[in-house]
Amino acid sequence: DAGVIQSPRHEVTEMGQEVTLRCKPISGHNSLFWYRQTMMRGLELLIYFNNNVPIDDSGMPEDRFSAKMPNASFSTLKIQPSEPRDSAVYFCASTKLAGARTDTQYFGPGTRLTVL
C-alpha cells in the first residue's frame, strides 16, 4: 500500500493568496483527519471526516479554513486568504473507522506551508 499521500510536500505563498492542500487516504479507510503542527501549539486536530462526512470541525481556526471530502479517496484543506500565522506543517491521517477500539491512524508525510 502506498500509505497516505499528501501534496504538495512544500508550499511557499504570499499573504492573501489561496492555498489548497491535498490528501489521498489509504484505500479502504473510512475516516480522515487533518492536523496542524507548529512549534508553539504542537499537533492540533483541525477536522475529521467519517465516510466523507465532516464530523467535528471545532479545531478549524476560523472561516478562512475549509475542508472537503468529495469522495472516499480525496480530501482538500483550503486556506483563503492565507496569513503568515498559518505557516505550519499540515498532516493528513486516515484510519478504518474512527472510534473503533482498535483503530490506528496512519499519517501522511505532511505539507510544509510557508506564508510570506
Next chain:
Amino acid sequence: AQSVTQLDSHVSVSEGTPVLLRCNYSSSYSPSLFWYVQHPNKGLQLLLKYTSAATLVKGINGFEAEFKKSETSFHLTKPSAHMSDAAEYFCVVRGDSTLTFGKGTMLLVSP
C-alpha cells in the same frame, strides 16, 4: 475529555544506554494509548499501541511501553539506544474518536 503530559521536553542518552520517555494521561474512558515517532522532516510513524489487552506492549525497533492504570502512566522504554532513534516522540491518548497528542519529547543520542 482526555489529556496527556509528556514529562520531559528533551532526553539525552548515549548510544547503547537505556531510554526512558515518560508519559502520564488522563481519560474519562478506558483509554487507548499510542506512541508515535517523528524523524526530522518526516511524518509520524506508529511505534506501538495499547488497547486494553496486555499491559506490556512491544513495538517496532525494540521499543516497548507499559500501561500502569494505578499511576496513569504509559512510559516508553528501550534497553539500548541507537543513533537512529534520535527523533521526536509523541504520547497519544484516544478519546471517543479523536486523538490528543502530548507536546513531544525530543530524544538526543550521542555516540
